[in-house]
Amino acid sequence: MLHKLLSLALVAASLTAAPADPAYQVLVFSKTTGFRHDSIPAGIQAIRELGATNNFTVTATEDGGAFTGANLAGYKAVVFLNTTGDVLNDTQQAAFQTYVDSGGGYLGVHAAADTEYDWPYYEKLAGAWFKGHPAIQQATVRTENRAHPATAHLGPTWTRTDEWYNYRTNPRPSVRVLQNLDESSYTGGDMGDHPITWCHPQGQGRAFYTGLGHTIESYADPAFRNELLGGIRYAAGVAKADCRPETGYTTLYNGSTSGWSQAGPGSFANADATLTSQGGMGLLWYSAKELGSYSLKLDWKLTGDSNSGVFVGFPASSDPQSAIDNGYEVQIDATDTPDRTTGAIYGFKAADQAARDAALNPPGGWNTYELLVEGERLQVFLNGVKINDFTNTDPRRSLRQGYIGIQNHSASDQAAFRNIRIKELSGGGTVTVEGESYTSSSGVQVATHPPASGGKTLGYVDNGDWAGYTQVSTAGATRFSARISSGGAGGTIQVRSGSATGTLLGSVSVPSTGGWETFQNVTTTLTGSA
Missing domain, CATH: 3.40.50.880 (Class I glutamine amidotransferase (GATase) domain)
Known part of the structure; x- marks a missing residue:
């Protein structure tokens, strides 16, 4: 059983300052x-x-x-x-x-x-x-x-x-x-x-x-x-800020939580155009849209030695563990091991410690993240300074498509967020469709699977079955990605232009994922003529 066809990637008011200020x-x-x-x-x-x-x-x-x-x-x-x-x-x-x-x-x-x-x-x-x-x-x-x-x-x-x-x-x-x-x-x-x-x-x-x-x-x-x-x-230079010019961003949150969904326990209080974490461990995720290449900016503040993070590249799910298992977390934590503190790709790559420390405002002060996602590359900027540069090589994960979210870690951890905004990037962006949104087909059916985006998949796929999508143009496409599950032996996805017998643009193997509720990403380049 195959999950959905995900994407065709295109080339194209106190007056007292922080006591740490030096004289x-x-x-x-x-x-x-x-x-x-x-x-x-x-x-x-x-x-x-x-x-x-x-x-x-x-x-x-x-x-x-x-x-x-x-x-x-x-x-x-x-x-x-x-x-x-x-x-x-x-x-x-x-x-x-x-x-x-x-x-x-x-x-x-x-x-x-x-x-x-x-x-x-x-x-x-x-x-x-x-x-x-x-x-x-x-x-x-x-x-x-x-x-x-x-x-x-x-x-x-x-x-x-x-x-x-x-x-x-x-x-x-x-x-x-x-x-x-x-x-x-x-x-x-x-x-x-x-x-x-x-x-x-x-x-x-x-x-x-x-x-x-x-x-x-x-x-x-x-x-x-x-x-x-x-x-x-x-x-x-004693307080840090991202003062680079900024144009072309679309607001995801600036007081309204429309388009956002809470996964797991806890919540975020929403007051004064500020989201403040409460309880946990949960995730507030922007469920209105799956994203490809983009620049995500948001402002955040910790209270004391609290813990939170920003997740990217994960599939839709009501279970916050799915974001941990299938996406990447850009950590926010005042003190922890290098691969689990502010600016780290949690558990995968530590930030540049010297650059991070020079750019960071301490707990109690606001900071700005830019998470720049281009293909499988994730760059992290803190207050305008690049502090991490990570490339995904895990075939079970993909930054090429997925959702974004902010973590409410626990009742003892308090993090606040403001002004979450995004700029989707052209030339290297993605066209994303749900697998079950096919406009023509043979053999396949829509199947219900709660861990899937929207809770449904393109399913019951046997040898020779196919699905067509008139809403997707393959012109100029260079890469295909899908999020799949297979409880059987697996198989091969072929990508063709125009019809089930049209020009073969590329193919990708589908491994057994160990169960129909266990998903992973597969990706291939498209080399045929569209």
């Missing part, structure tokens, strides 16, 4: 040669107070002479606080560019975008230049990224009063947008898609900008002060 120094630069904001003193004082309680020392200056290589080397981050106009000469600009590109941090606040219009590098560093603004008014700020240390404390929306900048260009293609403005909530916005806070890598360094911070009142607002603190910690 460091921050330079606050507030020189102006254009409009001068009366909020600058309040901003300097707010940053000094943040430093006093978060282990960094602040030096404030309006002297461009501070921008020498030797002086900048003493600072982990430089804050451009409501600077305006041409504030650095050519030599100072060169020193600052070298500082950032060699690993330093930049943080721009509000009018920092109204600065250095004759220096192209600065536009790249800040992300965009100021164009204009309407009157100060209340607006709704939408939080796109709730894992970054600057915005993790915020809800999905935030209503506040400020001066809302329009920018000459939209920075989204080259930055990771953290917040955007809802232009329907105020008057005078002219960008449509309107980023207002963002971050991005710059050379070996880091850049962060927020358009908030015009008013004196802003610097007494705990939520804005916490945003400044997170931005400083990121720019200084």
